[in-house]
Structures are given as C-alpha cells and as structure tokens.
Amino acid sequence: MDTDFHRNASKKTLSNTIIDQPTKTWYDSAVTSNYKLRRLRDKFVKSFTIVCVVAVLYPLSSMLYMFVYKGATLISLSTITQPTIGSSSFVSGGLANAIEGTLLLLGIGSSVAVCLGVMGGVYIAEFSRNSSLAKGIRFGVDVLAGVPSIVLGYVGFLLLVIYFGWGYSALAGGLTLSVFMFPYIIRTTELALRKVPDEVREAAKALGSNNATVVNRLTLRFALPGIITGILLAISIGLGETAPLLYTASFSNYVPSALLQSPVGYLTYVVYVFSQLPSAEAHSLAYQASFLLIAIIVTLNFAARVLVQRFSKVT
Amino acid sequence: MEAKFGFGRTKNNDSQLKGERPDNEHDARTSGQGQESMINISDLHVYYGRLHVLKGINLKIQERTTTVIMGPSGCGKTTLIRTLNRMNDDLPNFRVSGVITIQGFDIYSEKVDPTLLKLKVGMVFQKPNPFPVSVFDNVAFGPKIHRLAKSRNELESVVQESLERAGLWDEVKDRLEENALKLSGGQQQRLCIARALAVKPQILLLDEPTSSLDPSSAMKVEELIVRLKKDYTVILVTHNMQQAARVANTAAFLYNGELIEVGEAPKIFENPDKTLTEQYISGRLA
Numbered sequence: 001m002d003t004d005f006h007r008n009a010s011k012k013t014l015s016n017t018i019i020d021q022p023t024k025t026w027y028d029s030a031v032t033s034n035y036k037l038r039r040l041r042d043k044f045v046k047s048f049t050i051v052c053v054v055a056v057l058y059p060l061s062s063m064l065y066m067f068v069y070k071g072a073t074l075i076s077l078s079t080i081t082q083p084t085i086g087s088s089s090f091v092s093g094g095l096a097n098a099i100e101g102t103l104l105l106l107g108i109g110s111s112v113a114v115c116l117g118v119m120g121g122v123y124i125a126e127f128s129r130n131s132s133l134a135k136g137i138r139f140g141v142d143v144l145a146g147v148p149s150i151v152l153g154y155v156g157f158l159l160l161v162i163y164f165g166w167g168y169s170a171l172a173g174g175l176t177l178s179v180f181m182f183p184y185i186i187r188t189t190e191l192a193l194r195k196v197p198d199e200v201r202e203a204a205k206a207l208g209s210n211n212a213t214v215v216n217r218l219t220l221r222f223a224l225p226g227i228i229t230g231i232l233l234a235i236s237i238g239l240g241e242t243a244p245l246l247y248t249a250s251f252s253n254y255v256p257s258a259l260l261q262s263p264v265g266y267l268t269y270v271v272y273v274f275s276q277l278p279s280a281e282a283h284s285l286a287y288q289a290s291f292l293l294i295a296i297i298v299t300l301n302f303a304a305r306v307l308v309q310r311f312s313k314v315t
Numbered sequence: 316m317e318a319k320f321g322f323g324r325t326k327n328n329d330s331q332l333k334g335e336r337p338d339n340e341h342d343a344r345t346s347g348q349g350q351e352s353m354i355n356i357s358d359l360h361v362y363y364g365r366l367h368v369l370k371g372i373n374l375k376i377q378e379r380t381t382t383v384i385m386g387p388s389g390c391g392k393t394t395l396i397r398t399l400n401r402m403n404d405d406l407p408n409f410r411v412s413g414v415i416t417i418q419g420f421d422i423y424s425e426k427v428d429p430t431l432l433k434l435k436v437g438m439v440f441q442k443p444n445p446f447p448v449s450v451f452d453n454v455a456f457g458p459k460i461h462r463l464a465k466s467r468n469e470l471e472s473v474v475q476e477s478l479e480r481a482g483l484w485d486e487v488k489d490r491l492e493e494n495a496l497k498l499s500g501g502q503q504q505r506l507c508i509a510r511a512l513a514v515k516p517q518i519l520l521l522d523e524p525t526s527s528l529d530p531s532s533a534m535k536v537e538e539l540i541v542r543l544k545k546d547y548t549v550i551l552v553t554h555n556m557q558q559a560a561r562v563a564n565t566a567a568f569l570y571n572g573e574l575i576e577v578g579e580a581p582k583i584f585e586n587p588d589k590t591l592t593e594q595y596i597s598g599r600l601a
Contacts, residue, residue, distance in 0.1 A: 130407075199444035203507070206402060206440070207457040207514060208433035217460075218446060 064294065071291020074284050079292075084253045084265070084285065091274060092281045095289055100255050101170075101265040105245065108174025108259075110235050113181035117234075118227060120182075121189025126219065127212060137186075145183035150243035152180055157247035168263035170256050173249030180244050181234040188230025192223035225307055232304040236297045242268040267293050353378040353548050354399065354518065355416045361394055364408035368394050370572045372413070376565070378517075381540070381549040383559040383580070386569035387600055392552045395569065396520045399550070400436035401429040417518070434461060437511035441523040443503035445495035445510070450487050453495045453506055454478060457514035473513055481509035482539050501532020505539060518548045526554060537562060556596065560584050568592045570600075 082094030120141075124134040156176030166172045196219045204215050220227075250263035251273070270289040274282040352375040361369035369391045376382050384392045397403045398411060401422065415422050422432055445453050454474045457463070464470035474491075478484040483505045487498070495506055504524060511519065521540065525533035540562055543549060553559050559566060559580070566583040568575045568591070576583065576592045587593045594600045 197444075199440065199442065200446055202402075202440065203444045203446065203510075204456070205405075206400070206433060206438040207460070207510065208430045209456075209460050218456075222447060 067287065067290045067294055070287045071294075075288045075291060079288050083255075084270075087253070088277060091277070091279070091285060093285075095267065095270060095285060095292070097253055097255055098265040098267045098270050098289060099292070101249070101252070102239070102267045104170050104256070105173045105177055105249060105264060105266055106235060106238055108170060109177030109181055109238055110231070112175060112178035113185050113234065113238075114231055116178075117182050117185025117231075118189050120186045121193060121227070122216060122220070124186075125190040125193035126216065138190075141183045141186055144179070145187075148243075149180055149241055150246075152176055153244040153247045156244060161248055167261040168248065168250035169258075169260045170249065170262070170264045171259045173245045173264055173266075176244040176248045177238050177241060180241060181238045184234040184237060185230055188233070189223070189227050192226025192230065193219055195226065196222050225310075229304045229308055232300050232307075236300040239293060239297055239300075240268060242272050245269070246272075352376060353418060354550075355414075355419075356399075357414050357416075359395075359398070359411070359413035359415060361391070361398055361403070362408075362410040362412075363406065368572055369398070372569075372574045374567060374574060374577060376548060376550065378548055379545065380564040381544050381551060381562055382565040382567060383551045383553060383563035384567050384569060385553065385556070385559055385595070387595065388554075390569045391572045392569055393522055396438070396522060396550055396552055399518075399520060400438055401432055402438065404429060434514050435516055436518045436520060437514065437516035438520040439504070439507050439511050439522065439524050442527050443500060443507050445498070445503050445506050447494065447496055449492045450495050450498070450506060451491040454510050454513050457510060461514060463514065477509040477513040480512050480543070481505045482535065482542070483509055499532070501528050501535055504528060504532070504536055508536070508539065508543075516547070518550065519543065521549065521551045523552055523554065525558065533558075556584075568595060570595070 079094040079096075080099060081096055083097040084091055084095065085093040120137065124137050128134050153176060156172060156179070160166050160172035160175060161168060164172075200218060201215055204218050209215055209218075245264075245266055245268070249266060251269045252263040252265045254265075256262040256264045267289045271286050271293070274289070275286040277283075354374075354376040356372050356374040356376075359369055359372040360367065372395065384395060386392050394403065399415065399417075399422075403409050403411075411423060417432075417435065420427070446456060448456075451474055454477050455464075455470055458470060458473050464473055475484060475488075478487060483502060486502060487493075487506075495503065498506060504527075508524070524540075525536050528536065537558055540549060540551065544562075544564075551559070551562065563580040565577065566580045567577040568583065568587075568589075570591055576587055576589045578588075583592065584596060587596060591600070
C-alpha cells in the first residue's frame with residue numbers, strides 16, 4: 001500500500017532522530033479535517049430550501065383544498081343551468097350568466113389577442129428581427145405587460161365605454177381583456193419561432209422561397225406547439241382578471257343581448273363581490289365560482305403541458 | 316476513371332478516346348477563357364458595410380464544368396458563391412459592384428426576380444439541413460412552392476428522379492414518409508442535394524458539402540458530384556485539396572478576397588504560376 005510505504009519511509013528517516021512521530025499524509029488530512037462540517041452545512045442548506053418551498057406551498061395547497069372542497073360540495077347542476085337571481089344580499093340561483101359571460105368575454109378577448117399577437121410575433125421573429133421597429137415593439141410589449149390591470153381597465157372605461165359610447169358591454173370588456181393578453185402571446189410566439197434553427201430558413205431560401213409566406217409555411221408549423229402553449233397560458237391569465245372588466249363590463253344577471261350597450265356578468269366578479277355580501281347564498285355562489293375558475297385554469301395548464309410533451313416527442 | 320489520391324488528376328478520358336476535339340479547345344473550355352461562358356463574373360467587389368470582402372474578381376465559368384474554389388478560411392469563398400445566387404441579399408449592409416452574368420443576363424439587374432434565379436442556381440450547404448418533415452416532403456418542397464408539378468403523379472416522379480440522381484433512391488424508397496432527421500449524416504446531405512436537384516437547376520453551388528461528413532459518406536457524396544458533372548455546372552468550395560484534385564476541371568484560388576490564380580485543375584495543382592498558390596497547395600499557408 002502506498003500509504004504504508006510512505007509511512008514506513010518517513011518513519012525510517014525519523015527513527016534516526018529520537019522522536020518517532022507519524023507524519024501526516026494526504027489521507028489523514030482528507031479524513032479528519034472539515035469534511036464533516038462541510039457535509040453538515042450541505043445538509044442544512046438543503047433542508048432549509050425544502051422548508052422554504054413547503055412554507056410557500058402550504059398556503060397554496062390549503063387554499064386549493066378549501067375551495068375545491070367547499071366548491072365541490074356546493075356545486076350542482078343548477079349552478080351551470082340557472083342564472084343569478086336578485087342582487088346584493090338577495091342573490092340566489094346559479095352562475096349560468098356568469099359562465100356564459102366569462103366565455104363570451106374570453107372569446108372576444110382571445111380572438112383579437114391571438115390574431116394580433118401571433119401576427120406580431122411572426123413579424124418581429126421572421127421579417128425584421130433587428131429593425132428599430134422590432135426593437136420598439138419588444139420594448140412596448142414589455143412595458144404593456146407591466147401595466148397594472150386596473151389601469152388598463154380605467155383606460156378601457158374612458159376610451160371604449162365613455163368616449164366611443166359603447167357603454168358597459170361585452171365588446172368593451174373583451175377588447176380590454178385582449179390588450180391585457182396580447183403581450184404574453186406575442187412574446188411566446190416570438191420565442192417559439194426563434195427556436196426554429198436558421199439553417200432551415202437558409203435551406204428554404206436557397207430553394208427560392210423568398211416569399212415570406214412560404215418560409216412561414218415551414219417555420220410556423222414547427223413553432224405551433226409553443227405558440228399554442230402561449231395562447232393557453234394567456235387565456236388562463238385572462239380568465240383570472242377582474243380589474244380590466246370591472247369598469248368595462250360591469251355585471252349583469254342576464255346574458256347580454258347585444259355586443260354593445262349591454263353589461264356582461266363574469267365569474268371573477270362573482271368571487272369579488274359576492275364574497276363580501278352578508279348572505280350565505282352569496283358566499284356559496286362565490287365558492288362555486290372560485291371552484292369553477294380554479295378547475296378551468298388547472299385544466300388549461302395541464303393541457304398546455306400535455307401538448308408540449310406530445311409535440312416534443314414527434315419532432 | 317479512377318481518382319488518384321494526391322494532387323495529380325486523370326485527364327478527361329472522353330476527349331482523348333473520341334479524338335473529336337483538339338486539345339487546345341478542351342483546354343480553353345476548362346481554363347475558363349472560352350467565348351461562350353455560362354457564368355461571367357467581371358470586376359466583382361463585395362462589401363459588408365465598410366468591410367471589403369471580395370476585391371475585383373474576374374472569373375468565367377463554362378457550362379457543365381466543375382470549378383473548385385479554394386483558399387484559406389475567411390478569404391471570401393462562401394461570400395463568392397452566395398453572391399452567385401443572391402443569397403447575400405438579406406444580409407445587412409451588403410453591397411455589390413461589378414457585373415455577374417449568367418448566360419448573358421445580369422443577375423443583379425432590377426428586372427431579375429431573385430426567387431426565380433434560385434430555380435436556376437441551386438445551393439447545398441456545409442452542414443446538412445433537411446427540413447424536419449418526411450423525406451418525400453423535403454424533396455417535394457421546391458417543386459411545390461414553385462408549382463412545378465401539375466399533378467400528384469408528376470410530383471412523385473420528380474421526387475423519384477431527384478432521389479435517383481442523388482443516388483439515394485434505393486436507400487429511401489421504402490422510407491419516404493419517415494422524418495428526414497432520422498437519416499444518417501451522409502444520407503441527409505445527399506437528401507439536401509436531391510432537394511436542390513428537384514427544381515432542375517442548371518448550376519449547383521456546393522459549399523464544402525463533405526466537410527461535416529465521415530470519410531465513407533464523404534466518398535459517396537464525392538462520387539455523386541462526379542456523376543453530376545455531366546449534367547450540371549458545378550461550383551464547389553472545399554478545403555480538401557485531394558477532393559478538389561479528384562473532382563474539378565477548373566480550379567480557382569482565392570486569397571484575402573482576391574482571385575490569385577485560376578486555370579485548368581491539373582495545372583493549378585501540379586504547376587501553378589503564382590507563388591502564393593503553390594504555398595497554399597503545399598500547405599504552407601494558413
């Protein structure tokens with residue numbers, strides 16, 4: 001053994017002197033030193049991070065548990081089929097109007113946001129990646145993403161409800177929502193398109209597809225999973241927005257008769273307002289609305305993940 | 316025709332056997348100084364912004380010859396061939412002066428549609444870049460976007476013909492619907508060549524087509540290039556001197572953006588005029 005050899009060697013020379021001390025070899029240092037301390041510190045940091053994560057997850061999970069439990073027990077077929085009856089403390093009935101209203105507002109909002117967002121993303125990713133216009137768009141989009149939703153709601157109120165004269169309406173609410181969802185869609189579209197390698201574009205160009213539409217036929221196909229994921233996430237964000245809709249769609253117990261001049265009900269309003277009303281009926285409706293919202297958001301996120309996994313296996 | 320390893324090159328046996336053309340005319344054709352040239356580059360200067368990349372290139376390329384463009388890295392070879400099919404148009408601050416004519420037509424004139432130019436001048440890149448679609452769709456891409464095939468049958472026969480010309484048909488005929496990325500590197504490169512051939516170009520630009528391939532795949536691609544020589548005008552950029560000697564009729568040596576020497580391949584490789592050329596051939600230049 002090497003160590004023994006070295007020990008004996010050093011012993012040999014030292015035995016010439018009177019004192020016979022074993023000298024330290026690398027092996028000794030490795031075993032005794034700070035190793036134990038370092039291992040302990042490692043374990044401590046690891047446990048600390050786990051504790052932090054649990055501390056954050058606890059309120060989330062207890063919240064989910066409460067709403068899912070309460071909501072699931074309270075929810076029934078009438079929630080979906082019956083509209084809300086009465087107002088303020090005397091509400092009762094179901095959430096049919098709010099559900100339809102949410103779908104209507106989201107429908108308008110996402111159609112507009114998807115069209116403009118995807119086209120915008122295609123423009124800044126494919127056609128003029130480094131132009132000053134593209135840089136300006138990116139900057140503007142980042143700023144827009146940071147604008148508080150209530151400010152957007154206020155702008156929507158002043159512009160669409162008052163100035164254009166649309167009144168509280170599905171269109172006003174939908175458009176304000178679309179402005180809110182737009183930055184997410186344009187950013188994820190650009191990211192998804194950027195992932196397609198440039199060599200594929202070069203090859204397509206060398207075959208004479210300078211026509212931008214044709215290059216898009218190729219790159220858009222492969223960015224599609226990423227784009228759809230972005231859309232699903234933007235929709236789930238839009239679902240949870242109250243502030244932009246408070247001043248543009250107001251609330252209504254009825255499904256709107258027209259796109260203009262007629263207020264729309266939506267689920268987040270139910271949660272916001274009904275939870276503060278004194279009656280038990282109102283609280284029950286608020287729980288049910290929360291449950292529905294959480295259920296839809298969880299489903300959307302799940303669908304987004306499944307899509308990503310499926311498409312990354314194919315290509 | 317056996318290829319020699321080393322800088323020698325076997326002469327084109329056809330002309331000797333047939334005895335039809337006198338030697339000097341053959342020399343004139345392959346040394347690029349003939350009258351009716353396919354590609355005529357005259358006084359070409361290329362700038363990227365203030366960077367003067369190509370300086371006064373004068374080159375004539377004859378029909379159905381293989382010209383190899385050699386030179387150390389960064390001397391402008393890739394820029395030169397990309398200028399020939401207007402692939403450089405999208406690059407920022409790209410400026411070109413001088414005249415490049417193909418069959419007499421100035422390719423940078425305003426009347427020329429760059430898209431249609433690419434139908435005439437095809438390009439294959441260094442790293443194989445098949446589209447992440449099926450083998451069939453890869454080869455069919457060009458004909459589809461230019462609407463060259465009028466029916467599905469015609470499209471299928473174009474695809475088959477291109478794959479046969481690229482020597483890939485036998486290997487993929489049962490796998491046409493498989494994703495092209497599943498092919499080996501050498502097969503992918505031959506697929507890219509088939510894809511370029513599908514639009515029936517007359518000129519092929521090959522930018523170091525074998526440098527990212529293993530030796531046996533490289534050999535197959537080289538044999539393919541030798542077969543293609545008969546029907547297409549091939550311009551090949553390569554670092555591999557042996558490959559150049561095996562494949563080329565004409566050789567051009569580029570150094571630092573200038574065309575140092577051009578001439579018939581055997582002469583350039585065995586007995587070049589300029590010292591710089593000789594240094595490069597013997598490997599004494601970077």
